[in-house]
Amino acid sequence: MNYKTVAASLLSRIQRCSTPLVLVGEMQNELGSEGFSEALRLRWLSCDAESGGLTIATSGPTLEQLRVVSNGDFSSLEGVVNEDNSGGYQVGDEVI
Numbered sequence: 842m843n844y845k846t847v848a849a850s851l852l853s854r855i856q857r858c859s860t861p862l863v864l865v866g867e868m869q870n871e872l873g874s875e876g877f878s879e880a881l882r883l884r885w886l887s888c889d890a891e892s893g894g895l896t897i898a899t900s901g902p903t904l905e906q907l908r909v910v911s912n913g914d915f916s917s918l919e920g921v922v923n924e925d926n927s928g929g930y931q932v933g934d935e936v937i
Contacts, residue, residue: 844918847876848911851885851897855904861897868895883918 850871855861868886869877880886885907889896898904906917 843876844879844910844915845913847872847880848885848907850876851880852904852907852911855897855899861899862889862892863895863897865895 854863854871863886868880872880877886885898885903886895887898909917
């Protein structure tokens with residue numbers, strides 16, 4: 842799972858569509874199961890009670906985090922994920 846790819850996919854979806862609402866299956870297919878889970882955990886995606894679908898977070902700080910991460914800067918994820926020895930981030934990494 843690549844955080845950069847997940848963030849870029851979500852930003853792309855926001856730019857090409859007029860609404861932040863997305864379908865669960867669409868996001869699972871686009872992000873993969875691990876990317877989808879991480880997007881939910883990081884609150885880049887949230888449940889929309891009215892539609893039964895998902896909403897891509899569009900708040901200022903979250904959009905900025907998506908932009909920064911999609912450019913390869915993972916500093917905004919400090920305290921959320923740890924870097925492993927290969928220089929990448931892994932699903933489930935947490936700071937204890």
